[in-house]
Amino acid sequence: MKCAGVDVSKAKLDVAVFDGQRFVETNDAAGHRRLAARLTAAGVERVGMEASGNYEAAVRAALEVVGFAVKVFDPRQVHGYRIFRGRRAKNDAIDAHLILAATAALGSGGAAADPRLAAFQEHMTLIDALTDDIARHETRRDRFSDPAHRRYLEAEIRRLSKRKSKELAKLIAKVKAHADLAKRFALLLSIPGLGEITALVFVVRMPELGRLSRAEAAALVGVAPFDHDSGTHAGQRRIAGGRRRLRKAVYMAAFSAANHWNPILVAFRKRLVDAGKTYKQAIVACARKLVHMANAVLARGTPWNPQNASA
Structure with a gap:
């Protein structure tokens, strides 16, 4: 896939293209139009950029609306890739080239945003x-x-x-x-204990839901336990990563549902606590199960049915 990397700052965009082009555009509507035109002329399909205090939001939207696949990297990803490549020098032009390399290394992408x-x-x-x-x-x-x-x-x-x-x-x-979003919203509301705010958060902040495996969905939310083992050492599993705002909303929904509104989660929480898990561990596990429920409902395209609780 032909790629470009963009280093975003408040006033300008430093751009590196797969064919060796290097140029700078202004970070405003006119600059976004010129950037899109130049990338289209170069045959670029995917554009990578680093999250930069929301200064990247407008240019991302401008590129997506004309058909580019845009990947916004967490700054830690770009920093880690810099270490992996053994790069020490840093300026805007070098960063654009590094983002280009990281974007190209992604391989085939998923569905467009x-x-x-x-x-x-x-x-x-x-x-x-x-x-x-x-x-x-x-x-x-x-x-x-x-x-x-x-x-x-x-x-x-x-x-x-x-x-x-x-x-x-x-x-x-x-x-x-929007008919498709309204359907997703209604399906999510069919799950006991999942209210309007959480359903809205799932629809808006997790469009991938329903197309993922159980493990992928839990990891994307940030409620999947990760191994921490080395040699003979078996470390404690911990949750990490995910989308912060999404994780907070799902955790709060699970807290309420597992204590009052969802019979399956209430029973699940009690079973875990009786087995020796801490209360917080039990709620995190319920949050993970709630994600599995939401993922299953959207994957099937039918309202929640307690008989499918094992899904």
């Missing part, structure tokens, strides 16, 4: 931020005893909660306007 989801993900991030703000204000309220101060904080909590509800309703309406 859904261009509709970028705007939905940004809207979901706003809802997450409002949730965090509400939690912070509740913590602050508990710190104060002065009635006036508490009234102010309670008013802010009500204002933020009202705004969150409005934004959530707006995003759900946007998702339901």
Whole structure:
């Protein structure tokens, strides 16, 4: 696959192309159009770039909308590849070439990103931020005893909660306007204990769900236990990685479902705790099982059926 690497900064884009071209474009709408035209002329199919404080979001969207496959690397991936290649020098042009090499090393890619989801993900991030703000204000309220101060904080909590509800309703309406996304949303809601927010997070932040194996789905969320063995040493399995915002939403949903709303998860949690697992280990295992349920429902394309609980 013919690739290009882009090192993104706030004002400019340093570009390295598989055929040896090196050039710089501005990181604005006009620069994105010129970049797309030059990459199209060169026959580029896949473009790699490093996550850079969201400065990459607009150029990514501009390239995806005209048909490029875009891979956004975690900065740790690029740093690790730099070490693997034994590179010490670092500047924007060198970084663009390194990202090009890392992009080419990916081999054949998966399905192209859904261009509709970028705007939905940004809207979901706003809802997450409002949730965090509400939690912070509740913590602050508990710190104060002065009635006036508490009234102010309670008013802010009500204002933020009202705004969150409005934004959530707006995003759900946007998702339901697309028949395929609306179907995924409805299928996920059929799972006991999986509410609107978690279903929305799955639809918006995990479009791969339903096309993955159980292990792949759990790893992508960040609830898969990884081995830590060497020689005769058998280390403790730990979860790691995954998509942070997605993992947080799934964990909170599993916490509630495994204590109240999902009979299968309630029984599963009790069985694990009775077998000697800590409460947190049991909840993480329930989160993993919830991911398996969601993956199975979307893979089958039919609502949740308790008789399929072993899936």
